[in-house]
Amino acid sequence: MRHALFLASKRGVKAQDIREINKMEIKLRPYQLSDVDEFMEWACDDQVIRTSRLRYYTSREDALDYLKEVAIPHPWYRAICLEDRPIGFICVKPGSNNEICRGHMSYALGSKYWNKGITTVAVKLVISSVFEEFPNMERLEGVVDVENKASQRVMEKDSITSREEALTYLEKVAIPHPWRQFICLDDRSIGYVSIRPESHDDRCRAHISYAVGMDYWGQGIVTTALKIAVSKVFKEFPDLVRIEAMVEVENKGSQKVLEKAGFLKEGLLRKYGFCKGEIRDMFIYSFLVTDSLL
Incomplete structure (x- = not known):
């Protein structure tokens, strides 16, 4: 099964989104054992099982065990929740x-709650x-079945699309980061x-x-930036x-950048990271601090 990977970065939510949330009376809260009947109502939905990785719960006892052993801890x-009644779940694994x-x-x-904007x-x-609860987290990933167009639309609606969101990202992520520098050409930011x-x-x-912006690829700019960064950070x-x-095995350009800056290729990590919807x-x-810049 093929999957698509979507990302969200550490940023704020617009005032318009807050008004939308309040209007719909959608809340998130931890599951409780007393939610078992509502949990089974949606978790045993054939359409939900077909489009998610959940297994089918055949008994109330199975569902209670799941809540007790997986969801709650x-x-x-x-x-x-819609009016405090569980109609689904959302989870983040740091x-x-x-x-x-x-x-x-x-x-x-x-x-029965699909296509209403609830997710x-x-x-x-x-x-x-x-991001406030996990201060070290900078990136949130969601992996979606390529055929699941509706779930892809959900993810796409939460990307950075406005100047306001970009400013929030700079304020909350880039500026307070322990060491994040813009790559500038004629004092104009073209990457980081x-x-x-x-x-x-x-x-x-x-x-x-x-x-770095695609217009600046293949010009040695990132190699120069890495050399500057390495010379300062130690x-x-x-x-x-x-x-x-x-670096992904397929990304020959990035490998050349690292090698030209003096980085040593140490080895291959098999099936190590998500990239473009696949585990690659x-x-x-x-x-090393004892290495020489090329």
């Missing part, structure tokens, strides 16, 4: 260790709160390079990421010994 699993900056979102809704509102509620140091026992290493973080970069192999590159 889950780090972020919420009932989608990453751990090197993946702490991202979370994975999934959801399901009783079929879109629920996703907006998640975005408005989950970001380095996130780990903490505690892993403070000796950091992860680097970068992007001085600013004295405990830092190693910078890591993960990734190359891992590193640059």
Whole structure:
């Protein structure tokens, strides 16, 4: 089965969205054991089972076990409620260790509530709160079956589409980031390079990421930016010994950028990360404080 990957970034929700949420009386709250009957009503819906990864619950006892053992102890699993009555769920599973900056979102809704904008509102509620509850999270992923056009529309309605949202992203993500710099040409931003140091026992290493506008590809700009970043960041973080970069096997351009900047390809991580709706192999590159910039 093919899937499409959608992303949401740490940002605010527009005032218009808040009015929409209040008008529809949609709330998110943790599940309780007393919700079992409402849970079974939507979770045993054949159309829901067909379009989600949920299994079919054949008894009330099975459903109670699921609520008790999965939903309630889950780090972020919420009932989608209409007038405080559960009609679906939405959950976010935060990453751990090197993946702490991202979370994975999934959801399901009783079929009789489809196409009413309810899931879109629920996703907006998640975005408005989950980044505050998990301050290390910067990226929220949703993986959708390619044939599930309705779920894709839900995700697409929550992308950054306005100047207001872009300003919020800059204010809440880019500016307070521990080390995120714009790549500028004639003092005009054309991309970014970001380095996130780990903490505690892993403070000796950091992860680097970068992007530049397509019009500027193939001109050596990102290679130059990486060299500048590496030359500065080891001085600013004295405990830092190693910078890591993960690159999809198919992304030859990004691999060349890293190699030209002096990064060493260490190996292949099989089925390591989501990219363009698929779990893909990734190359891992590193640059040590003792290495020389090319």
